[in-house]
Amino acid sequence: MDKVVQKAIAKDKRWRAVYIACGLLIVALTLLMGAFLLYQGSQTFLKAHHSVWEFLFTSDWAPLDKTGMFGGKVGAAIYIVGSLETCLLGLLICLPFAIGSAVFMTEISPKIGEKFFRPATEIYVSIPSVVYGWFGLTKLVPIIRNAFHPKMGGFSVLAASIVLAIMIFPTITTVAADAIKSVPNSYREGAYGLGATRWQVIGKVVLPAASGGILTGVVLGLARAIGEALAVAMVIGMTRSFATSLLSPTSTLTSEIAADMGNTAQGGEYNLALWSMALLLFVISIVLIILIHKLDNGKKEK
Amino acid sequence: MSRAKIKDRLMTGIFYAIGWIMLAFLLYLMLTIIFDGLKGFQWDFLGAAGNGIFNQFFNTIYLVFLSLLVSVPIGIGAGVYLAEYAKEGKFLTIFEISIESLSSLPSIVIGLFGYLAFIMWTGMSWNILAGALTISILSIPLITTETNNAIRSLPVEYKEGSLSLGATKSETIRKVLIPAAMPQILTGVIMAAGRGFGEAAALLYTSGQSTYINWQNFWKVISPSSPLNPFRSGETLALHIWAMRTEGALNPSATQIANFTSAVLVVLALLFTLVTRRISDRMRKRNNGGN
Amino acid sequence: MMEDKITIKKLNLYYSDFHALHDINVHIQKNEITAFIGPSGCGKSSLLRSLNRMNDLVEGCRIDGSIKLDGTDIYNGDLDVTVLRQRVGMVFQRPNPFPMSVYDNVAYGPRIHGITEKKELDEIVETSLKQAAIWDDLKDRLKKSALGLSGGQQQRLCIARALAVKPEVLLMDEPTSALDPISTSKIEELALELKKNYTIVIVTHNMQQAVRISDKTGFFLLGDLVEFGETDQLFSMPKDERTEKYITGRFG
Numbered sequence: 001m002d003k004v005v006q007k008a009i010a011k012d013k014r015w016r017a018v019y020i021a022c023g024l025l026i027v028a029l030t031l032l033m034g035a036f037l038l039y040q041g042s043q044t045f046l047k048a049h050h051s052v053w054e055f056l057f058t059s060d061w062a063p064l065d066k067t068g069m070f071g072g073k074v075g076a077a078i079y080i081v082g083s084l085e086t087c088l089l090g091l092l093i094c095l096p097f098a099i100g101s102a103v104f105m106t107e108i109s110p111k112i113g114e115k116f117f118r119p120a121t122e123i124y125v126s127i128p129s130v131v132y133g134w135f136g137l138t139k140l141v142p143i144i145r146n147a148f149h150p151k152m153g154g155f156s157v158l159a160a161s162i163v164l165a166i167m168i169f170p171t172i173t174t175v176a177a178d179a180i181k182s183v184p185n186s187y188r189e190g191a192y193g194l195g196a197t198r199w200q201v202i203g204k205v206v207l208p209a210a211s212g213g214i215l216t217g218v219v220l221g222l223a224r225a226i227g228e229a230l231a232v233a234m235v236i237g238m239t240r241s242f243a244t245s246l247l248s249p250t251s252t253l254t255s256e257i258a259a260d261m262g263n264t265a266q267g268g269e270y271n272l273a274l275w276s277m278a279l280l281l282f283v284i285s286i287v288l289i290i291l292i293h294k295l296d297n298g299k300k301e302k
Numbered sequence: 303m304s305r306a307k308i309k310d311r312l313m314t315g316i317f318y319a320i321g322w323i324m325l326a327f328l329l330y331l332m333l334t335i336i337f338d339g340l341k342g343f344q345w346d347f348l349g350a351a352g353n354g355i356f357n358q359f360f361n362t363i364y365l366v367f368l369s370l371l372v373s374v375p376i377g378i379g380a381g382v383y384l385a386e387y388a389k390e391g392k393f394l395t396i397f398e399i400s401i402e403s404l405s406s407l408p409s410i411v412i413g414l415f416g417y418l419a420f421i422m423w424t425g426m427s428w429n430i431l432a433g434a435l436t437i438s439i440l441s442i443p444l445i446t447t448e449t450n451n452a453i454r455s456l457p458v459e460y461k462e463g464s465l466s467l468g469a470t471k472s473e474t475i476r477k478v479l480i481p482a483a484m485p486q487i488l489t490g491v492i493m494a495a496g497r498g499f500g501e502a503a504a505l506l507y508t509s510g511q512s513t514y515i516n517w518q519n520f521w522k523v524i525s526p527s528s529p530l531n532p533f534r535s536g537e538t539l540a541l542h543i544w545a546m547r548t549e550g551a552l553n554p555s556a557t558q559i560a561n562f563t564s565a566v567l568v569v570l571a572l573l574f575t576l577v578t579r580r581i582s583d584r585m586r587k588r589n590n591g592g593n
Numbered sequence: 594m595m596e597d598k599i600t601i602k603k604l605n606l607y608y609s610d611f612h613a614l615h616d617i618n619v620h621i622q623k624n625e626i627t628a629f630i631g632p633s634g635c636g637k638s639s640l641l642r643s644l645n646r647m648n649d650l651v652e653g654c655r656i657d658g659s660i661k662l663d664g665t666d667i668y669n670g671d672l673d674v675t676v677l678r679q680r681v682g683m684v685f686q687r688p689n690p691f692p693m694s695v696y697d698n699v700a701y702g703p704r705i706h707g708i709t710e711k712k713e714l715d716e717i718v719e720t721s722l723k724q725a726a727i728w729d730d731l732k733d734r735l736k737k738s739a740l741g742l743s744g745g746q747q748q749r750l751c752i753a754r755a756l757a758v759k760p761e762v763l764l765m766d767e768p769t770s771a772l773d774p775i776s777t778s779k780i781e782e783l784a785l786e787l788k789k790n791y792t793i794v795i796v797t798h799n800m801q802q803a804v805r806i807s808d809k810t811g812f813f814l815l816g817d818l819v820e821f822g823e824t825d826q827l828f829s830m831p832k833d834e835r836t837e838k839y840i841t842g843r844f845g
Contacts, residue, residue: 004707005676008470015472019387022379023397026442030400033407033415040418100320108317117321119579120328126571127331128500130543131564135335137547138557169324197310220406227408229503230544254410254503261414262507266422278414285407292406293399459689463751466645467702467758468679477701482692 034282041279044272050074055276061240063270074273078242080280082252085243086157086232087225090164094221098169099207099214102176107202113177124170133231136163141235150247155237158246163231168221175220179213180206216295223288227281229254253277332568339565342558350517353555355563357513360529361430361536365509366498368434368532373441374491380442381449381487382475405443412439413504420508428510428535436508437501441494448490452483485585489578496574500567502540510535511545539563597661598623598762598792599644604658606639608651613639617658617818619811621762626784626793628803628824631813631839640813641764641796645681646674662762679706682760686767688747690739690754695731698739698750702758717757725753726783745776752783763787765795769802781806800840804828812836 044050048070058075105113136159145154183206191201207214237249238259257274264271350356380401388394404412416436421428453475460482464474480487513536516527523530537545546553546560553559599621606614614636621627629637639648646667648654660667667677679702690698699718708714718735722728727749731742739750748768755763765784769777784793784806797803803810804824811821812833820827820836831837 002676005673007707008473008675008705009673012470012472015476016387019379019383019472019475022376023383023388025376026380026404026446027393027397027400029439030403032419033412036415036418037411097320097324100317101324104317104321108314109321112321116325119575120325122575122579123332123572124328126496126500126575128502128540128567128571130502130540131335131500131567131571134543134547134560134564135331138338138561139334173324197306199310199313200306203313223406223408227410229408229410230506234544234547254408257410257414258503258506261417275414278411281408282411285411286403289402289406290399293402457689459685459687460691462647462650462683462685463689463691463754464701465650466647466678466683466685467705467755468675468677469702469705470675473705477705478691 034286037275037279037282040272040275041282042276044074044269044276048074048269048272050273055273056080056280059242063268063273065264065268065270067265067267070269072269074269074276076253076273076277076280078240079251079253079256079277081242082157082236082250083226083254085250086160086164086236086252087222089157089161089246090168090225091218091222093161094165094169094172095218097165098172098217098221099176101169101173102180102214103202103207105173106177106180107198107206118174121170121174124166129167129228129231130234132163132167133234136160136231136235144247148247152237152239152249155235155249156247157236157243157250159235160232160252161246163235164225164228167228167231168225171224172214172217172221175217176210176214179210179217182213183209212295212298216292219288219292219295223285223292226284226288227254229258233258253281257281332572335561335568336565338561339563339568342555342561344555344558347559347562350515353553353559355539355542355559355566357515357529358537358539358542358563359566360515361509361513362499362538362540364529364532365430365434365437365505365536365538366495368431369437369441369498370491370495372435373438373445373494376438377442377445377490377494378449378480378487380446382453382480384446384450385453386471386475386479401443401446404439405447408503409440409501410503410506412436413507415439416504417507426533428508428512429533430509430536431532433505433509433536433538434532436504437498440497440501440504444494444497445487445490448493449483449487452486452490453479455486456482485581489581489585492574492578492581496571496578499538499570499574500540502538502544505538505541506544509538509541511537511541513537539567543567596623597621598663599794600659600661600664601640602659602661604640604643604656604660606636606643606648607653607655609653613816615816619818619821621792621794622809623792624788624790625808626788626795626806627809627811628807629794629796629811629813630798630800630803631819633798635813636816637796637811637813638766641766641794644762644764644794645678645683647683649674679758680760681762681764682755682758683764683766684748684752684755684768687771688744688751690742690747690750692738692740694736695739695742695750696735699754699757702754706758721753721757722750724756724787725749726779726786727753743776745772745779748772748776748780749783752780752787756787760791762792762794765793767796767798770798777802800828812839814839 045052055074055076057077059077060073060075061078062073064072105117140159140162141154144156144159150156187205187209188201191205232252233255236252236255238251238255239249240251243250257277261274346353347355413436416432420432420435456479460478461474464478514527515529519525519528522528525531526534543560543563546556549556597620601617601619604614604617617640629640631637642648643656643660656668665672696718699721700714703714703717722731727746730746742750769780807824810824810827812819814835820831820833828840831840
């Protein structure tokens with residue numbers, strides 16, 4: 001065979017190996033990440049001999065902060081509850097706006113939707129999360145303080161939820177809008193043909209038909225909210241107690257990690273407990289990601 | 303008017319209201335952030351000393367640049383793998399879930415992985431390279447997804463044309479498909495860069511929150527104070543805002559500095575969004591315009 | 594009797610479960626134009642794409658029987674597929690210039706095959722464009738994007754691009770179906786000119802085109818080669834009733 005051809009074939013094989021290696025690298029990276037976090041996060045239970053029950057369901061948080069010394073308390077329930085309540089409340093605040101906007105930009109005024117709303121959601125996404133946090137800290141917290149005069153100033157579950165709601169707004173809106181757009185026109189025509197008003201078409205036909213896609217958006221938003229760290233940390237107040245009301249401060253998994261990971265002794269009980277919280281975040285996120293994957297596949301099969 | 307019609311009017315009004323509220327809110331958000339940034343502006347914010355954020359600005363660009371050096375080749379490679387080499391099956395599913403995981407894991411989790419892998423287990427102190435590697439984990443899925451979409455949306459005739467001339471598959475990919483897909487791949491790269499610019503949580507425990515730069519040492523890369531030394535710690539703009547919050551008590555100008563930094567970041571975010579829009583608009587026109 | 598350029602023997606082709614071609618036997622002679630005609634879906638394009646193994650790209654496509662190029666089987670590994678495709682060039686239904694300059698389009702093949710010298714490339718580009726009868730149109734815009742050309746120009750550019758790798762056989766898959774009548778007649782003239790140096794196999798849905806330019810014609814129906822022979826004969830005195838029905842426009 002011709003030398004040029006032989007070289008080309010050999011080169012082809014080498015490039016193929018390079019591309020496949022890139023694919024493998026990504027899988028390896030993800031698995032490695034899981035393995036590292038699993039190893040590091042399980043030390044609280046394996047090395048410091050705390051029970052998973054204690055970690056998840058009790059709220060005595062007094063881990064020892066000295067390398068190799070164990071015997072404190074690692075109940076992380078305050079942080080877990082803090083994360084859950086801010087996320088769910090954020091979602092609750094966000095949903096009417098996100099779905100309303102999605103309907104607005106697709107069904108009510110597609111022109112404004114394409115021209116202004118899509119770029120607007122892209123800008124919402126592109127604003128860094130610390131900037132949202134800073135905005136919450138300098139604008140939102142004072143507003144809450146002046147409106148309700150809570151004891152701890154405006155740092156509160158409410159402030160964190162509103163910041164989260166703004167941050168997940170573009171995610172849910174975009175996914176919901178795409179879902180609504182992909183509802184076949186024949187559905188709408190059928191309903192209009194029966195004399196339904198636009199709202200009836202939207203409420204009874206379009207939204208139910210798009211509900212699967214909207215759900216994907218909600219889960220995506222949830223995934224983003226539960227993992228948001230600095231913006232929440234800036235406005236939540238970071239007190240080590242359960243929130244007694246929407247206006248009282250508390251802590252979340254992410255805010256606690258962000259605040260203390262760098263200040264605790266490596267290998268100490270405190271540090272290990274923080275890694276367990278990171279592992280918990282990782283597990284929650286993976287569960288949500290797999291859920292999204294399932295939802296997406298379900299849609300494809302339909 | 304019938305009840306159904308009244309309800310229809312009412313709901314239409316509500317949707318309009320929501321839509322306009324969200325548009326107006328964005329405008330308010332951007333204007334207040336930019337306005338606040340300018341209100342407390344002092345000239346020394348632009349410098350490299352004291353209250354200046356020039357060093358942070360440089361760190362951000364340098365860190366994003368380093369991260370792209372890693373994420374662009376790997377991201378494009380993996381995108382090509384996905385578009386041209388991957389076969390249906392278990393591995394493809396695992397690959398897809400991996401990509402989805404990397405792109406939707408909380409950035410603080412990715413940051414902690416970076417902390418574990420590049421700082422704790424290497425025994426180094428905070429450094430820009432560790433930050434850049436961590437950021438590249440965040441950008442790879444973006445670039446991979448865009449590359450995959452870009453190559454898949456090319457007309458199959460490009461590939462056939464090249465193969466029919468006796469080109470191998472990899473020659474076809476390198477010389478025809480990737481160049482033809484470049485505008486869209488570029489969109490992915492810019493999006494990745496934009497994300498890197500605003501990222502803070504992933505850098506908190508990787509690139510560090512301090513900067514000691516001596517600009518005189520610019521080209522002495524091994525000097526610990528050289529701006530180009532990738533093994534020095536380097537705080538980025540986004541992290542600076544976080545740091546100003548905690549250092550507020552020590553520096554009376556902290557709020558103004560953070561306001562100004564926020565304004566800079568918002569303007570940058572706006573710029574990145576406009577540029578990606580421009581490119582994808584132009585691409586759409588080219589594709590629709592046929593010849 | 595002249596020697597075959599391509600010999601197709603007992604060829605069967607399957608797409609997964611679908612049996613697309615049944616026991617095809619064709620002899621394609623050097624410096625002739627061989628046309629494949631038949632209603633769409635009859636397998637004529639599948640056969641054409643087997644000749645340079647473009648069917649390899651289709652998942653689930655399977656072939657048995659043999660196709661020989663100058664006596665060498667093109668499927669059993671004696672001949673690398675890239676070499677085969679260099680020797681058997683192809684022009685597609687829709688003009689498909691790459692999104693690069695006119696010059697780079699034509700130089701693409703030679704560069705792939707290891708020619709790097711600028712002067713040599715210049716020469717190849719010029720002769721190929723001349724052979725494709727488009728040099729005069731394009732010589733002043735070699736550096737411009739090929740996507741700006743008209744459809745007919747693009748198709749002739751694609752022919753030039755195929756010629757630049759110095760093939761022996763040129764496969765044309767309905768090369769004029771996307772073109773206007775004037776461009777079509779230019780491509781037909783070109784084909785007649787090119788057959789002096791090349792062996793051409795053309796798939797067409799346009800029977801008049803087959804009559805105008807081809808020496809031999811094969812008529813396909815539902816995966817069978819119904820009739821194969823001299824073009825004049827096939828169109829004036831078809832042996833098979835189905836061929837007659839088709840060429841007189843009674844079905845298809």
